Amino acid sequence: MAEPPKTAVQQTQQSSPAKLILANFLTTIFVVGLILFLLWLGLHPHFPSFQIQSFSVPGLDQLNGFRNVNITFNVTVRNPNRSTWIHYESIDGSVYYKDQKVGVKPLLYSFNQPPKSTTILQQVFGGTVANNHRWMEIMNDRTEGTVKFSVRLASFIRFKKSIWDRRHHRMHAECDIDVGPDGLILPSSVHDGCPVNLS
Incomplete structure (x- = not known):
C-alpha cells in the first residue's frame, strides 16, 4: 500500500x-x-607618504646647462601608522628632467621614524651637465611657461611594531614637479602627494 x-x-x-x-x-x-x-x-602597515613643499632651479636662463646650477627642494615624509615604526636604511634622492638624471645625492642615513610623525628632507643638489639636446628642450619648455622635473626617492624600509618586525622592502617614490620660467615650483605642484611603491 502506497504511503500518503x-x-x-x-x-x-x-x-x-x-x-x-x-x-x-x-x-x-x-x-x-x-x-x-x-x-x-x-x-x-600603511606606506609612508611623501609631499613636495618647495623646489627651485635657479639659473634656468643660463647658457651652459646645469654646470653651475644648485637644485633645492623640500620634501616631507610622513609615517601615517598609529603604532608602527618605520625603519629606513637610508634615503637616496635624484632629480630628473624627462629620462636624464640631472642631480643625485644621499639624503638621510639609517633612521627610525616614530608613528604619526613627519620628517623633513631639505637638500641642495649640484646639478650635473645636461647634454645640449636636453638643455635646448629645457629652454623650449621654459619659453612655453612650464618645465617638468621629477624627484625620485629610494630606500630600503622595514615596518616595526613591538617585537613584530616585517622584512625589508625596496621603496620608490616619485614626485612630479612643474617649474615656472623663473625656476620656482608652480603652486599646482606644492603639497602634491608622491606615488609610493614597495617591492
Missing part, C-alpha cells in the same frame, strides 16, 4: 537539521573571516 504524501510541515521538520547545520557553518565562517580581516587591518 508528506505534508509541507513534515518536509520542513525533516530538512531543518541540515539547514541549521549549514547556517551555523556559514555564520562561523563569516565571524572568523571578519575577525581575520580586523586583525589584518590592525597589523597591516
